[in-house]
Amino acid sequence: MTHNTVKASDYAFTLLRYLTLFGLLGTILIPLAFVISVSFRPPEEFFTSGVYLIPKNPSLEAWEQALRFLVEPLKNSLLIASGTTIVSMLIAVPGAYVFGRKEFPGKDIIYYALFVSLLFPHILLIAPITDIWFEIKLYNTVIGMWLALQVFVIPFMIYILRDYFEKLPQNLEEAAQIYGCTEFTAFVRVVLPIAMPAVVAVAFLAFLIGWNEFLFANMLTSGQGPRPAIVELFLLTQGTSGNVYWGRLMAITLVLGTPPTVLYLFARSYLGQAFNIT
Amino acid sequence: MPPKAAQETDKQSKSSPSTHVLIEDMRKTFDDGSIVACQDINLSINEDEFVVFVGPSGCGKTTTLRCIAGLEIPDSGHVEIQGREVTHLKPKDRDVAFVFQDITLFPHMTVRQNIQFGLDMKTSLSGSEKEEKVREVAQMLGIEELLDRQPSALSGGQQQRVSLGRAMVMDPSAFLLDEPFSALDANLRDRMRIEVKKLQQKLNKSMIFVTHDQEEAMTLGDKIVVMNDGRIQQIGSPYEIYNEPANHFVAQFIGSPSTNLMPCTLEAGRDGISISSGFFELELPPDLADQINGYEGRVDLGVRPEHLELGEDGIFEADIQVVEPHGSRDAVYLTAGDRELVAVVDAGVIPQDRDTIQVDMDIDKIWLFKESGERLL
Ligand SMILES: Nc1ncnc2c1ncn2[C@@H]1O[C@H](COP(=O)(O)OP(=O)(O)OP(=O)(O)O)[C@@H](O)[C@H]1O
Numbered sequence A: 001m002t003h004n005t006v007k008a009s010d011y012a013f014t015l016l017r018y019l020t021l022f023g024l025l026g027t028i029l030i031p032l033a034f035v036i037s038v039s040f041r042p043p044e045e046f047f048t049s050g051v052y053l054i055p056k057n058p059s060l061e062a063w064e065q066a067l068r069f070l071v072e073p074l075k076n077s078l079l080i081a082s083g084t085t086i087v088s089m090l091i092a093v094p095g096a097y098v099f100g101r102k103e104f105p106g107k108d109i110i111y112y113a114l115f116v117s118l119l120f121p122h123i124l125l126i127a128p129i130t131d132i133w134f135e136i137k138l139y140n141t142v143i144g145m146w147l148a149l150q151v152f153v154i155p156f157m158i159y160i161l162r163d164y165f166e167k168l169p170q171n172l173e174e175a176a177q178i179y180g181c182t183e184f185t186a187f188v189r190v191v192l193p194i195a196m197p198a199v200v201a202v203a204f205l206a207f208l209i210g211w212n213e214f215l216f217a218n219m220l221t222s223g224q225g226p227r228p229a230i231v232e233l234f235l236l237t238q239g240t241s242g243n244v245y246w247g248r249l250m251a252i253t254l255v256l257g258t259p260p261t262v263l264y265l266f267a268r269s270y271l272g273q274a275f276n277i278t
Numbered sequence B: 001m002p003p004k005a006a007q008e009t010d011k012q013s014k015s016s017p018s019t020h021v022l023i024e025d026m027r028k029t030f031d032d033g034s035i036v037a038c039q040d041i042n043l044s045i046n047e048d049e050f051v052v053f054v055g056p057s058g059c060g061k062t063t064t065l066r067c068i069a070g071l072e073i074p075d076s077g078h079v080e081i082q083g084r085e086v087t088h089l090k091p092k093d094r095d096v097a098f099v100f101q102d103i104t105l106f107p108h109m110t111v112r113q114n115i116q117f118g119l120d121m122k123t124s125l126s127g128s129e130k131e132e133k134v135r136e137v138a139q140m141l142g143i144e145e146l147l148d149r150q151p152s153a154l155s156g157g158q159q160q161r162v163s164l165g166r167a168m169v170m171d172p173s174a175f176l177l178d179e180p181f182s183a184l185d186a187n188l189r190d191r192m193r194i195e196v197k198k199l200q201q202k203l204n205k206s207m208i209f210v211t212h213d214q215e216e217a218m219t220l221g222d223k224i225v226v227m228n229d230g231r232i233q234q235i236g237s238p239y240e241i242y243n244e245p246a247n248h249f250v251a252q253f254i255g256s257p258s259t260n261l262m263p264c265t266l267e268a269g270r271d272g273i274s275i276s277s278g279f280f281e282l283e284l285p286p287d288l289a290d291q292i293n294g295y296e297g298r299v300d301l302g303v304r305p306e307h308l309e310l311g312e313d314g315i316f317e318a319d320i321q322v323v324e325p326h327g328s329r330d331a332v333y334l335t336a337g338d339r340e341l342v343a344v345v346d347a348g349v350i351p352q353d354r355d356t357i358q359v360d361m362d363i364d365k366i367w368l369f370k371e372s373g374e375r376l377l
């Protein structure tokens, strides 16, 4: 009797598990499938009635237009994202190391100040930063974007990396120092290689933020400057003139998602290691 | 040797030619001086000497060792290694090797790379010369077949062996070992201890070994440095430390079971000096009485468990609480007055059903300590 009920609930549980899985998968894959489908349709097909996945008259027109449109914005995005990553790494990796493993006066206060800054919406900073950037001629420059994004990229990276550094074995650098390292070479030769998975992981996240960040990019660049693709994409949806060309929009979305996806595939094994260190 | 260092050696009257490591008046505090980790540390260590620092947890052993290694800079005093003033030098410039209490192999390197690390950083040897050295050391430690493994694939004992190898390959002028085997199980610890002792004899290098286990200290050291409360209590051979403790602390800390200590009063009477506790009285013979220079008042009488004689006559009677077998000997736990005492006798001489016994002690085998802890007799 009890034996049977256990079995029934077992089946129910398995069923529920698969339903949840497929449900989740569906919510991600079905829209994506439609995005892909729409990007291959000619404009006449956007608003035809009836739901179908395979375009009736497949066309590459949307893709051609998207790519032509994206050349400049993609270059800007790439510049902004990779520059943001490099600048933030140069500051956040040593910074997190110092927070994680060295003692200095005021350490806790500074750390919590950094952490609290993550809790406030960044929109708070938009007005002052735009003002100052105008003043010091950083408005509408790539460098201006690199620096502005650090405001929240660096605290975020330090937050993640500090823990990682803190958990490394106690006397690691000291052992390195005994056997010939200075404090600096101990960091470079021993600590950094061990922390590589976490460093790659945060670099990936920094790139992702630099690539997708909209708010600052929208405020700090204009059509004459290094406006990144994400802003251009947004402006297209605003459809200033007549109908929105949905096919092109979908194609642009897909192109925009590609670099982070490729990077993710490269960084994947590091990401896995970074978030379950023993 | 650079001429400057040579001059400094000449000025040092305290360091004899064989002195290898010299520490003078060293003091180290933490937290702006509120924690005194060690003070008044004076110590000289000869080349090829095996020195053991022993003392209870928190007494400053690690701190002293770290000051020698350069991992801490002392507040005052100085450290010399091979006649060279090193007090403020970086660890890498001191030519010492350190084996840490916790395992600190570099997890991203193989065993071979770990052992070779110091050679890579500090020397300009060719690849094949380094390889040869690593192989030699690995052979001595019996870890040749582990060379290409990652540290995470080794047992705790093997990891500490690799740590030793990483130290040995540098051929340092001193080895500093901070409780290297405390994380290992008792059996393995005993084996590693013997191995380290043999290694030290083979390498003929000075070695400082830190432990909080007095038995480990007694079996290993040529010279034992007993520490407590940040200060050196006594320096001596295992024999001296055991038989001639400098003070109350050393008498109590060294030896197992622990020395019996009984509060007594020292009084000058009509016919000499007598020691009285609540339950016995002893007369000091004239030669011993001379040694105490007329000291009177409260003292602690100390006597090792093996110097309490149990039998039919004695100076006081004690109740037998427990007889605890220790192989060829028995530890007999006694109470007399309100004191607990322990005696060690040959196994089986005390019948199990006996309740009371007479206790005697040889006056030549007792120690007297002043209230300050200093040894009086
Ligand atoms: N970095 C530090 N900051 C503050 N106090 C410290 C520091 N290092 C050591 N101490 C203190 O100095 C004293 C001596 O410590 P030390 O580590 O030298 O003791 P130990 O004899 O090695 O003890 P154990 O047997 O537990 O290892 C202790 O009271 C300890 O709390």
Ligand SMILES: [Mg+2]
Pocket: B061, B062, B063, B178
């Ligand atoms: Mg210690």
